[in-house]
Amino acid sequence: MWRRRTGGARRSPxxxxxxxxxxxxxxxxxxxxxxxxxxxxxxxxxMLAERINQVATGGVVxxxxxxxxxxTDVPAWCRLKSHEHVGSYELPQGGWSIHVRRNY
Amino acid sequence: xxxxxxxxxxxxxxxxxxxxLAAIDAGWADPARLYGTARRAQMLxxxxxxxVAELIGARPDEVSFTSSGTQAxxxxxxxxxxxxxxxxxxxxAGAVEHSSVLHAGEVHERAGGEVEIVGVSRTGRVDxxxxxxxxxxxxxxxxxxxxxxxxxGTLQPVEEAARACREAGVPxxxxxxxxxxxxxxxxxxxxxTASAHKWGGPAGVGVLAVRKGVRWRSPLPxxxxxxxxVPGFENVPAIVAAAAALRARAEEAEAEGRRLSAxxxxxxxxxxxxxxxxxxxxxxxxxxxxxxxxxxxYVEGExxxxxxxxxxxxxxxxxxxxxxxxxxxxxxxxxxxxxxxNVRVSLPRGASEDDIDRFLAVLPDIVRxxxxxxxxx
Numbered sequence: 001m002w003r004r005r006t007g008g009a010r011r012s013p014x015x016x017x018x019x020x021x022x023x024x025x026x027x028x029x030x031x032x033x034x035x036x037x038x039x040x041x042x043x044x045x046x047m048l049a050e051r052i053n054q055v056a057t058g059g060v061v062x063x064x065x066x067x068x069x070x071x072t073d074v075p076a077w078c079r080l081k082s083h084e085h086v087g088s089y090e091l092p093q094g095g096w097s098i099h100v101r102r103n104y
Numbered sequence: 105x106x107x108x109x110x111x112x113x114x115x116x117x118x119x120x121x122x123x124x125l126a127a128i129d130a131g132w133a134d135p136a137r138l139y140g141t142a143r144r145a146q147m148l149x150x151x152x153x154x155x156v157a158e159l160i161g162a163r164p165d166e167v168s169f170t171s172s173g174t175q176a177x178x179x180x181x182x183x184x185x186x187x188x189x190x191x192x193x194x195x196x197a198g199a200v201e202h203s204s205v206l207h208a209g210e211v212h213e214r215a216g217g218e219v220e221i222v223g224v225s226r227t228g229r230v231d232x233x234x235x236x237x238x239x240x241x242x243x244x245x246x247x248x249x250x251x252x253x254x255x256x257g258t259l260q261p262v263e264e265a266a267r268a269c270r271e272a273g274v275p276x277x278x279x280x281x282x283x284x285x286x287x288x289x290x291x292x293x294x295x296x297t298a299s300a301h302k303w304g305g306p307a308g309v310g311v312l313a314v315r316k317g318v319r320w321r322s323p324l325p326x327x328x329x330x331x332x333x334v335p336g337f338e339n340v341p342a343i344v345a346a347a348a349a350l351r352a353r354a355e356e357a358e359a360e361g362r363r364l365s366a367x368x369x370x371x372x373x374x375x376x377x378x379x380x381x382x383x384x385x386x387x388x389x390x391x392x393x394x395x396x397x398x399x400x401x402y403v404e405g406e407x408x409x410x411x412x413x414x415x416x417x418x419x420x421x422x423x424x425x426x427x428x429x430x431x432x433x434x435x436x437x438x439x440x441x442x443x444x445x446n447v448r449v450s451l452p453r454g455a456s457e458d459d460i461d462r463f464l465a466v467l468p469d470i471v472r473x474x475x476x477x478x479x480x481x
Binding site for chain 2: 040041042046069071076080
């Protein structure tokens with residue numbers, strides 16, 4: 001029983017878990033970690049928007065979140081706000097560490 | 105109240121109401137029996153079938169009525185997979201199909217079958233090239249593609265998909281639930297499904313059309329109704345009303361579609377101008393005439409629906425906090441667009457310019473208030 005996905009803009013959280021395309025470990029340690037575990041969207045995004053300016057331009061912020069909406073919404077926020085979504089890394093306890101680079 | 109949720113259900117068309125009331129008196133008997141009242145019910149049923157067949161480009165004997173659009177999809181998917189078992193066990197479907205398609209696919213997977221999901225672009229349009237490659241893979245029993253997406257309105261490349269399916273010898277199920285009665289039914293389908301309450305007919309009537317020559321076997325226990333395709337006593341009055349509504353809509357579709365599409369263009373242009381940090385999603389051109397969807401950053405979808413309801417607007421949302429599940433809409437997720445703060449506005453027949461003016465007048469302040477309650481300024 002398996003399911004493959006082909007083409008398209010996005011992978012679902014399940015597809016990401018089934019066949020991770022990101023490296024398991026981030027290449028660059030974050031300058032700031034925001035703990036949004038247990039918080040529902042849009043709160044993780046609001047926390048990110050409030051605090052991203054606490055890192056220097058070019059620095060990385062990690063958002064820890066376990067609301068499935070955050071898996072889609074943090075990268076979408078990056079696209080809308082012209083920041084960079086570096087990658088989303090699974091957490092052992094469930095959820096993701098979603099890394100964002102401040103571009104300006 | 106301004107009802108702007110036609111993609112969930114379209115209010116009953118006046119022509120359907122008249123037909124329903126007449127058919128409740130004339131068409132209540134069992135159409136399978138052989139006395140006068142039964143023959144009258146059967147005549148009404150067959151006349152409705154012929155009418156629907158003509159309007160969707162089918163032969164009457166290819167058309168069965170189901171108890172819903174969802175049931176039509178379930179029977180269409182599982183019945184074609186059963187009929188094509190010798191050809192293979194692969195099902196190909198777009199990533200943003202209606203949940204009825206994806207849930208039927210899950211049943212197929214649990215029975216040992218394979219499902220390949222073809223991704224979509226940022227606008228929600230299926231990648232036609234990837235779809236063609238997927239259907240050409242050996243062992244493909246069925247491919248499914250909607251005419252248009254139910255959440256964001258984007259039209260799908262049905263013609264290209266039909267060509268690829270024809271070349272690969274794979275039947276194509278086209279789910280026309282969102283477009284039937286609003287846009288012409290595209291050619292090239294092997295199985296077609298639709299839902300009457302989406303076009304202004306009553307609830308409880310779906311359409312399942314299976315092209316002659318397409319192998320199909322019922323996944324349900326044997327029943328002689330509806331050419332052995334759908335079990336249970338037909339709701340003749342509702343079917344008659346559904347056909348009347350489809351006929352009426354087909355006559356109005358072009359002019360009304362143009363009018364609604366202009367209102368949608370207006371919402372697409374004005375919302376990002378009036379409200380900061382909004383993303384309008386879905387294809388701006390290749391879209392249904394009556395659907396527009398946008399997402400507001402830093403806003404909870406549920407709060408937005410509640411406030412719009414208080415202001416007199418009935419709209420819908422694909423945000424997770426508004427659904428019965430904790431997951432956001434699989435459509436928005438597959439597109440990779442914001443899933444929170446999501447609003448779908450879908451215009452019913454007759455939606456007025458005044459309603460849209462008022463909607464655009466109240467929306468900015470509602471969004472501002474919700475954001476400020478979350479500490480966003």
